[in-house]
Amino acid sequence: MKIIVERAKCTGLGICESLAPEVFEVDDSGELVLLEETITEHQIADVEAAVTGCPTEALRLER
Template identity: 45%
Template sequence: MRIVLDRPRCEGHGLCEEAAPQLMHLDDEGELVLHREEIDASDAAAASAAARVCPVAALRIA
């Protein structure tokens, strides 16, 4: 599985970072940075939660 970020859509709300800080963070400019795109089963729940809470649907799990 992998996390797919639609960068132009991301508005930097940070809800995804709160849901999955081990997978992503907002940098000093408010841009989302993925620690890694490929995720394993142990991170699947956190990645799904991050995608679910994004108010602009900038994240999806593929």
């Protein structure tokens, strides 16, 4: 699976980073950095939680 970020919607709140820190990071300027674009089976649950928890709906998964 691949993570898609709609950068125009992302406000850098960091909820995704708190739910899946090995995949998401908000840098010092408030920009979302994908540490991995393609996720593994063991990361799916955390990344799905981050996608669901994003208040601006800036994240989605592409299967």
